[in-house]
Amino acid sequence: MSELWFYHLTRSRMEQVLPLLVERALTQDWRVAIRVGEAAMVSRVDDLLWQAAPPERFLPHGLADAANASLHPVVIGQGDVATNQPDYLIALGGAAVSPEECAALQRAVLLFDGQDQAALSAARAQWRSFAAAGVGLQYWSQESGAWQMVRKHPQP
Numbered sequence: 001m002s003e004l005w006f007y008h009l010t011r012s013r014m015e016q017v018l019p020l021l022v023e024r025a026l027t028q029d030w031r032v033a034i035r036v037g038e039a040a041m042v043s044r045v046d047d048l049l050w051q052a053a054p055p056e057r058f059l060p061h062g063l064a065d066a067a068n069a070s071l072h073p074v075v076i077g078q079g080d081v082a083t084n085q086p087d088y089l090i091a092l093g094g095a096a097v098s099p100e101e102c103a104a105l106q107r108a109v110l111l112f113d114g115q116d117q118a119a120l121s122a123a124r125a126q127w128r129s130f131a132a133a134g135v136g137l138q139y140w141s142q143e144s145g146a147w148q149m150v151r152k153h154p155q156p
Contacts, residue, residue, distance in 0.1 A: 002102045002104070002107060002108065003102075003107055003135065003136040003138060004107075004108045004126075005108070005140060006123055006138065006140065007109060007147075008120075008123070009111060009113050009114055010115070014093075014113070017111060018048065019052035021111075026059070031073050032061075032073065032074040032086055032089075033077075033083075033084060035078065035095040036078050036092060037078070037095040038078070038093055039078050041078075041093045045076045049074070049076070059074060060073050061074035062076075063076055064076060064077025064081040064083045065083075069083035070083055070085070072084050078095070082101075086105065087106040088105060088108070089101070089102075089105055089108040089109070090108075091108065091111070092110075094119065094122060096126070102135055103135075136152075136154070137153040138151070139151035
């Protein structure tokens with residue numbers, strides 16, 4: 001059964017956290033899809049992944065709507081990003097994930113800006129929706145400085 005992990009960004013920016021999550025997923029041989037909320041973010045995330053790591057730690061990726069998207073271990077897009085049959089989905093910038101979609105994955109991640117009240121409200125609504133659907137959830141925060149899991153559903 002898949003889980004949805006919520007990453008509440010309060011100290012780090014998305015630009016710092018996203019490459020680390022992608023790199024960790026790739027070390028587990030997971031195929032990754034990154035869904036963004038706005039079309040303009042596609043090129044921003046594409047640029048970020050090109051510049052995120054030194055050349056020896058290159059993060060191979062492509063765009064979800066490209067003709068060869070199924071070949072890429074990481075795809076970036078808006079809307080349907082399952083073109084590479086991902087194991088791991090990262091949603092950011094207000095992009096939504098559905099419980100049905102989550103069921104086909106190893107894990108889904110929702111990155112949201114803790115300083116943005118609309119993003120915080122949307123994340124809370126998604127937590128309630130997924131909890132009601134019976135999806136396993138984890139809430140990760142960096143309030144203390146280091147990332148730590150603060151809440152889990154269902155409770156052990």
